[in-house]
Amino acid sequence: DQSAFYLFNVARVATNPAKALIPADLPNVAIVDWELSPSPMHSFMLTLHQLQHEVPTLVEAVFSLSSGVRGPLVQFQKAAWMDEFRRLLDVKGVGLVGSMISCVGAPHVLTHAFAMRSVLVPQVMLELNRYYAGDEFIPIDEYFRQRLTRATQESNFLISSLFHAKRDKSDVFQNESCKDSATSLLSGCDSNPEDSVFIRWSGENLGARGFLCGKGIAM
Secondary structure (H helix, E strand, O other): OOOOEEEEEEEEOOOOOOHHHHHOOOOOOEEEOOOOOOOOOHHHHHHHHOOOOOOOHHHOOOEEEEOOEEEEOOOOOOOOOHHHHHHOOOOOOEEEOOOOOOOOOOOOOEEOOEEEHHHHHHHHHHHHHHHHHOOOOOOOHHHHHHHHHHHHHHHHOEEEEEHHHHHHHHOOHHHHHHHOOHHHHHHHOOHHHHHHHOOOOOOOOOOOOOOOOOOHHHO
């Protein structure tokens, strides 16, 4: 019993064995067949492009979970994990919430799992237009890795993450959080997967070259 609508972008749906796992018979679930989709961010952005005029009037928030995530690791019954994201997203001034924020370069919400206010869709579509207007080819995932956060901040909204909210006891991310703990945050050595609800498919720490700590090996 929830007011969420689930849209699954499925690559080659006719031959994709995962299709059988999607409860498409439910009234709030739909499947879109993608004959060609180079990345999850590509299909997400093009979906937003198709629905850009409808989304802000129909829903308050848009969630994006790529095929590169594992989770939710906690609160998966009745999709209770959504409440974790919405609690932070409903904080005054917050426009983008992720499972974790990266401290590499300018602090930015990691895009494997995030939620944003639907009022930001027009600004994100402007970024999509800039992407296609560019002369140099850049994979769309790489382009939006930091620009999604930048588009949020240029619209005078703040960012947040489940991990930092629990660790720093702050619903709004502060840039100072990166200064003293960037290295340990990237390794994942000082965190548990449950703190961020979603992790990358191999885990934040296991996606790097080699293992960064004993805890990573154990996890």
